[in-house]
Amino acid sequence: MPDQAPRPGAPPTTGPLMFSFVVRRILLVIPTFIAIAFLTFVAIRLVPGDPIEVRTGERGISPERLAYFRHELGLDQPVWKQFLDYLWQLAHGDFGTSLSTHAPVLTEFTTLFPATLELALSAMIFAVVLGVPAGVIAATRRGTFVDYSLMGVALTGFSMPIFWWGLLLILFFSVTLGWTPVSGRIDLLYYFEPTTGFMLIDSWLSGEDGAFASAVSHLILPTVVLGTIPLATIARMTRSTMLEVLGEDYVRTARAKGLSPFRVIGIHALRNALIPVVTVIGLQVGMLMAGAVLTEYIFSWPGIGTWLIESIQRRDYPVLQGGILLVSGIVILINILVDLLYGVLNPRIRHAR
Amino acid sequence: MALLEIEDLTVEFRTASGLFRAVDGVSLSVDAGEILAIVGESGSGKSVAMLAVMGLLPWSAKVSARRLVFDGNDIAHLSARERRRIVGKDMAMIFQEPMSSLNPCFTVGFQIGETLKAHLGLSRSERRARSIELLAAVGIPDPERRLSAFPHQLSGGMSQRVMIAIAIACQPKLIIADEPTTALDVTIQAQILELLIALQRETGMGLVLITHDMGVVAETAQRVSVHYAGQKVEEQAVRDLFADPHHPYTAALLAALPERSTGRHLPSIPGVVPGQFDRPPACLFEPRCRFATARCRDKAPPRQGALAGFALCHYPLTHGRPIGHPNPAGREVAA
Numbered sequence: 260m261p262d263q264a265p266r267p268g269a270p271p272t273t274g275p276l277m278f279s280f281v282v283r284r285i286l287l288v289i290p291t292f293i294a295i296a297f298l299t300f301v302a303i304r305l306v307p308g309d310p311i312e313v314r315t316g317e318r319g320i321s322p323e324r325l326a327y328f329r330h331e332l333g334l335d336q337p338v339w340k341q342f343l344d345y346l347w348q349l350a351h352g353d354f355g356t357s358l359s360t361h362a363p364v365l366t367e368f369t370t371l372f373p374a375t376l377e378l379a380l381s382a383m384i385f386a387v388v389l390g391v392p393a394g395v396i397a398a399t400r401r402g403t404f405v406d407y408s409l410m411g412v413a414l415t416g417f418s419m420p421i422f423w424w425g426l427l428l429i430l431f432f433s434v435t436l437g438w439t440p441v442s443g444r445i446d447l448l449y450y451f452e453p454t455t456g457f458m459l460i461d462s463w464l465s466g467e468d469g470a471f472a473s474a475v476s477h478l479i480l481p482t483v484v485l486g487t488i489p490l491a492t493i494a495r496m497t498r499s500t501m502l503e504v505l506g507e508d509y510v511r512t513a514r515a516k517g518l519s520p521f522r523v524i525g526i527h528a529l530r531n532a533l534i535p536v537v538t539v540i541g542l543q544v545g546m547l548m549a550g551a552v553l554t555e556y557i558f559s560w561p562g563i564g565t566w567l568i569e570s571i572q573r574r575d576y577p578v579l580q581g582g583i584l585l586v587s588g589i590v591i592l593i594n595i596l597v598d599l600l601y602g603v604l605n606p607r608i609r610h611a612r
Numbered sequence: 613m614a615l616l617e618i619e620d621l622t623v624e625f626r627t628a629s630g631l632f633r634a635v636d637g638v639s640l641s642v643d644a645g646e647i648l649a650i651v652g653e654s655g656s657g658k659s660v661a662m663l664a665v666m667g668l669l670p671w672s673a674k675v676s677a678r679r680l681v682f683d684g685n686d687i688a689h690l691s692a693r694e695r696r697r698i699v700g701k702d703m704a705m706i707f708q709e710p711m712s713s714l715n716p717c718f719t720v721g722f723q724i725g726e727t728l729k730a731h732l733g734l735s736r737s738e739r740r741a742r743s744i745e746l747l748a749a750v751g752i753p754d755p756e757r758r759l760s761a762f763p764h765q766l767s768g769g770m771s772q773r774v775m776i777a778i779a780i781a782c783q784p785k786l787i788i789a790d791e792p793t794t795a796l797d798v799t800i801q802a803q804i805l806e807l808l809i810a811l812q813r814e815t816g817m818g819l820v821l822i823t824h825d826m827g828v829v830a831e832t833a834q835r836v837s838v839h840y841a842g843q844k845v846e847e848q849a850v851r852d853l854f855a856d857p858h859h860p861y862t863a864a865l866l867a868a869l870p871e872r873s874t875g876r877h878l879p880s881i882p883g884v885v886p887g888q889f890d891r892p893p894a895c896l897f898e899p900r901c902r903f904a905t906a907r908c909r910d911k912a913p914p915r916q917g918a919l920a921g922f923a924l925c926h927y928p929l930t931h932g933r934p935i936g937h938p939n940p941a942g943r944e945v946a947a
């Protein structure tokens with residue numbers, strides 16, 4: 260039985276094989292983590308000014324006091340020693356405490372992460388919901404005006420610098436038209452204790468009049484800004500895989516059955532075209548995190564991105580190091596999940612022995 | 613009235629270098645309960661002609677026909693929606709590549725059930741029962757378990773059986789089988805062919821069998837239509853065709869059969885089917901024909917009558933001798 264070879268390295272999705280796949284992937288993560296920790300550790304120390312100098316600013320500080328604080332923070336040690344100490348600390352699950360708030364880095368991260376996750380999910384949904392149909396329409400109308408316009412727009416979106424795009428949208432929709440708020444997650448009028456950390460859900464649960472609408476209106480522009488590049492990527496990718504799939508024999512078989520164009524394209528062709536698209540979506544997650552940092556900063560979105568940028572400004576070494584490690588961990592985790600999903604979508608891999 | 617009537621079917625493809633005529637004025641008819649074989653070398657437009665009947669050609673194809681009637685329906689002038697009610701139900705097609713013709717993402721049960729749902733509106737449990745019945749009918753062992761199999765778990769022969777099950781799902785009046793065994797192992801080929809013939813006998817449907825294999829034709833078909841470079845060059849009842857081919861191309865095809873060869877080497881027809889750029893002006897077979905004369909180069913050949921097998925030829929053969937030919941011994945073509 261001439262089975263097609265599964266994608267190399269692709270995971271099985273059931274049984275002990277899948278378990279060992281996941282374990283292997285997680286073990287591989289450890290060296291990656293050490294490398295990331297090392298890079299951030301070195302990079303932040305290459306930036307001129309340490310936490311104490313930045314804190315005292317122009318006032319200055321006496322050399323004795325400076326030496327004292329440096330010793331307190333262990334900054335007088337050689338860098339390699341500091342790094343090994345940091346790894347030792349990490350190995351015990353301790354991400355350190357913030358130099359500016361004195362709260363544990365992990366606590367700050369878990370408090371702020373839902374805001375970022377909400378933005379990222381919303382952007383991804385926006386990108387998939389518009390990108391996949393746009394790609395399908397462009398592919399089925401190949402070579403027509405519709406195709407060229409959609410792909411022209413996608414190319415523009417793809418090459419749009421996030422910062423500029425964000426400012427442009429704020430200028431038009433918030434300043435000129437006054438339709439959307441400029442920054443934040445919800446109007447200051449509303450206050451309620453976070454239950455889930457997702458503003459859309461919390462504002463809904465709060466039952467306060469207008470809170471949900473306010474949360475939605477705050478989410479729109481950041482979603483568009485962050486979702487534009489993934490949207491363009493997904494649209495282009497869907498179009499090209501769709502074009503390939505539309506020429507396949509099984510699509511002709513589907514038409515030979517007398518099925519409606521909707522079933523032929525939307526079920527038989529799309530199901531196959533989506534397999535590579537899912538991989539692309541997975542690869543976008545890393546990009547999405549990078550984009551989220553900028554987007555949050557533009558819209559003063561109180562999430563991980565704003566937190567990290569502020570930590571750079573304060574030279575808050577533990578926050579920056581720990582924050583980047585945690586974000587990388589999440590990106591890696593999502594990539595593993597996408598690999599598993601790939602197997603679910605593709606029966607040839609699911610049943611590979 | 614015939615089940616399928618095709619008159620003067622022409623298919624042209626819009627290509628980067630202009631129109632390419634893949635099917636050129638083909639007329640055919642198939643009766644209910646009949647097996648019609650279409651033979652001819654690769655590139656002679658057999659598949660394209662039948663895809664045109666099914667309405668499965670890509671947008672780059674321009675189809676025209678004087679008459680295209682299936683089961684009383686003028687299919688050339690039906691709306692896409694009306695046509696979809698016939699295609700897959702009363703008229704079904706089986707393709708050359710069974711392995712790639714099934715959708716890799718869906719189970720066998722889904723792919724059979726889909727046809728049943730679209731055309732017969734069967735419920736889920738009815739579809740399941742009927743699918744099992746169909747798989748059993750096409751000789752798939754353990755049909756219940758096979759319903760949940762994915763195409764990559766099937767061999768080529770099994771895949772083709774599934775394709776046949778899909779084709780016969782709604783008890784069609786006509787099945788078009790486009791080289792259904794070419795991609796299969798030799799041992800499997802005979803089984804699949806026998807299955808098709810048996811199903812055809814049982815149900816009394818019409819069957820169009822496209823093939824390269826003259827041996828298959830001799831064993832199965834009642835009538836044969838010989839195609840060359842987009843044209844039908846001859847059509848006869850199978851016994852008559854083998855006994856007395858009227859077109860030199862048919863004669864050459866038959867002479868190329870291994871069991872008919874007399875010399876030590878397998879005979880073959882020298883040259884290739886003309887393509888878009890080397891189309892002869894008059895008779896398309898002229899460059900490869902051992903009887904070709906100046907007339908064949910200058911003047912398009914006439915369509916002969918039924919007695920001469922509707923041969924498209926200036927000098928149709930009778931018992932191997934060209935009628936009206938200036939030099940009936942023929943010229944020997946240099947190998």
Ligand SMILES: Nc1ncnc2c1ncn2[C@@H]1O[C@H](COP(=O)(O)OP(=O)(O)OP(=O)(O)O)[C@@H](O)[C@H]1O
Nearest residue numbers: 625627634653654655656657658659660661670672
């Ligand atoms: N979509 C297309 N666009 C352009 N030309 C095409 C297209 N499909 C088929 N053709 C051409 O039409 C001609 C007839 O093709 P067809 O597939 O009908 O041949 P065939 O007789 O079925 O051959 P085979 O025995 O190899 O299946 C070929 O020259 C082929 O290149």
Ligand SMILES: [Mg+2]
Nearest residue numbers: 658659660790
């Ligand atoms: Mg063919």
